[in-house]
Amino acid sequence: MGDGALITTKNLVKQYPIGGRKFTALKNINLTFETGEFTGLVGPSGSGKTTLLNIIGALDNPTEGHVIVMGQDTRELKHRQAARLRTEHLGFVFQTFNLLPVYTVFENVEFPLLLLEMSGADRKKAVLKALEWVDLSDKIKSRPAQLSGGECQRVAVARAMVKRPKIVLADEPTANLDAANSHNILETMFRLNKELNTTYIFATHDEKVIGYLRRKVTLTDGQVIEDVSTTPRYPTANEEMS
Amino acid sequence: MTWFLLKGLLRDRHRSILPVIVIAAGVAVTILMYCYLLGFVDDTARTSAKLDTGHVKMMTQAYAEISDQIPNDLALSGVNKLLSDLKAKYPNLDWAARIKFGGLLDFPDEEGETRAQGPVFGLALDLLTQDSKENERLNLEGALVQGRLPESPGEILVSEKFAQNLGVKIGEMATLISSTTTGSMAVQNFILVGTLNFGIGPMDRNAMVADMSDIQYALDMEDGAGEILGYFPNLVFNKEAAEEIANEYNSVNKKTDDDFSPVMITLRDQNGLGELMDMIEIEAFIIVAGFIFVMSIVLWNTGLMSGLRRYGEVGVRLAFGEAKSHVYRSMIHEAILIGLFGSVIGTVIGLAGAFYLQEHGLDFSGMTKGSTMLMSNIMRAKITPASYFIGFIPGLLATVIGTLISGIGIFRRQTSQLFKELET
Structure with a gap:
């Protein structure tokens, strides 16, 4: 655990009451994530990866132990403070995109900046830049219903990245995409990770995602059974790296 | 945002x-x-206010107790003085004396024999005095179906439906048969000069409208009236003002030991209107x-x-x-x-x-x-x-x-x- 760690989990335990018993979703997790990582929490369904992602994202609290995100112990944060942490430093990418259907692509990407109370001119500049990253500058006036699945997920990535957060948490971001779109979106995220030094943490069991990772944390039954550095095996990713 | x-x-x-x-x-x-x-x-x-209750109404206490029986033998006397006193004390209100009465209206043929006859509910109003607002208040002009309004003593109006039922025409003579305040028979001849449709069920069945002085004379009620009604301007009822006036008037004029002393009640105190x-x-x-x-x-x-x-x-x-x-x-x-x-x-x-x-x-x-x-x-x-x-x-x-x-x-x-x- 380095001193400059972006995220640290200490003896993290998460239990859920099920019936009269307690189900332990995470068991004594000790992990450290540094700035600029491109890491995956990998494992089968029910292994605890989404739970861990929730706790890192200050959406849930551990039953025992601590999670320190950018120097803040999420367990100590009140609801508003946790919301503030998410607003300022965290971006989310969801499996089902979750774009707001009544808003245009531009407005969907603009939304996180409104929460930051950024000026109109700055917002416009940032949104156009984010759409340029995901190559959707020509779709700013489109509604989500007019876009393909791959385009929707690229909008979701732009929305997560527009405020240039320190951390992006992505839960199965390719689960609803075909292979071509999956690679497209992963390459985009990989490139942004390089360009902006944003830390990406994925919860995934998709081999395509795993092929882009530089670190793989494998979870089984709520325990870390492997934490290894990997070499991205997809050519585009390697080209980007070099 | x-x-x-x-x-x-x-x-x-x-x-x-x-x-x-x-x-x-x-x-x-x-x-x-x-x-x-x-x-x-x-x-x-x-x-109700226009036809029956006024915004405030003055009667004798005895009359008030059984007013639904129209007991004209218990009516107010000295009405002209009462009216002038009320007008002086409460000039904002318009005051009008009325007599309600019941009787038979008989329409004779050329021989003087009864051709048609029917019971009437009578309303005596001040129709002939220049500054009377009764005509305007009851919209008699607007309710007129045939003929004209009374212009001289001895002229009456009846409901259009009543006239139709009896088959009588404008200009015919009618005889009111009723009883005087002393209980003797009252018989008085009138000329039918017009018919009315008030648009109010009970009135349209068998109403008779006559001038106050004619009925005072017919029922032997010189300077008398069953009721004196008071109206606020524009016929807008003011509950608080009405209660204040009635209370003030009663505190001075109502005598517990005199059934014929006047009493004033408000619209709300009548016919369950309150x-x-x-x-x-x-x-x-x-x-x-x-x-x-x-x-x-x-x-x-x-x-x-x-x-x-x-x-x-x-x-x-x-x-x-x-x-x-x-x-x-x-x-x-x-x-x-x-x-x-x-x-x-x-x-x-x-x-x-x-x-x-x-x-x-x-x-x-x-x-x-x-x-x-x-x-x-x-x-x-x-x-x-x-x-x-x-x-x-x-x-x-x-x-x-x-x-x-x-x-x-x-x-x-x-x-x-x-x-x-x-x-x-």
Whole structure:
């Protein structure tokens, strides 16, 4: 655990009451994530990866132990403070995109900046830049219903990245995409990770995602059974790296 | 952020147009009902006041006790002095003496034998004095169907229906057979100069209208009258002022040991009108409260449905760091906007309907054929200044309460469930 760690989990335990018993979703997790990582929490369904992602994202609290995100112990944060942490430093990418259907692509990407109370001119500049990253500058006036699945997920990535957060948490971001779109979106995220030094943490069991990772944390039954550095095996990713 | 949310609201018809339609419909019905109830009570009170009760009424105590029997033997005497005293003390009110009476109206043939005859309910009014407002107050000119109004002593009017039933014509002689205040038979000849249609069931069946002096003479009631009625300007009843005048007058003039001393009562003290007015007030309150309750449930459900539709949106907003309280507040702001908009539309529609009913009314003459209550055959709505804003109370309250209830789910929602919910 380095001193400059972006995220640290200490003896993290998460239990859920099920019936009269307690189900332990995470068991004594000790992990450290540094700035600029491109890491995956990998494992089968029910292994605890989404739970861990929730706790890192200050959406849930551990039953025992601590999670320190950018120097803040999420367990100590009140609801508003946790919301503030998410607003300022965290971006989310969801499996089902979750774009707001009544808003245009531009407005969907603009939304996180409104929460930051950024000026109109700055917002416009940032949104156009984010759409340029995901190559959707020509779709700013489109509604989500007019876009393909791959385009929707690229909008979701732009929305997560527009405020240039320190951390992006992505839960199965390719689960609803075909292979071509999956690679497209992963390459985009990989490139942004390089360009902006944003830390990406994925919860995934998709081999395509795993092929882009530089670190793989494998979870089984709520325990870390492997934490290894990997070499991205997809050519585009390697080209980007070099 | 406000503009951003407003754009979403305007674009999402399910969360703007549908609730607006529901609220507008509810508000329109509320206003219509409110105006109609007001119109009903106002019309009933106004009709009663004009024909029977006045806004305040003075009688002898003995007459007041059995006034429904029209006991003219217990009538007021010295009426001219009483009238001039009242006019001097309460100059804002218009005072008018009246005699109600019953009798038979007989129409003889050329031989002097009874050709047609029928019972009448008689009303003696000051029709011939220059400054009398009775004609105007009762709109006799407007109610005239045939002939003209009395211009000289000895002329009378009867209900058009009564004239038709008896087959009598304008210009015919009629003989009133009644009883005097001393109990002897009163027989007086008149000329029928016109027929009336008041649009009030009991009056249109068998009314006879004559000048006060003629009836005083016929019933042996020189300078006497059954009642003296007082009217506020423009025929607008003022409950507080009426009670004040009646109390003040009674405290000076009502004598407990003299049955013939005068007593003054207000419109509300007669024919159950006070209870009717109070009942209508309560009913208006019940309608508005009922609307709030029902609409809150409807809008709560609408809010829940909308909430389900917007689960993803709320989830994303929370995930991206919007505070729960901010999401909740924004939903309430939306509700206020929708409530305001719906209330404006509903008020316009409701007022348009109320205006139509104010102008044209609903004709209940078929249902009031046998009624003895002095109420118009045509019931009209009444638009008051309150009609313009009363719909906003339930419109806004129902929307906000509905949203408050449905929005509680936001606070109950576990943020940790967001990912799971958003993935389903």
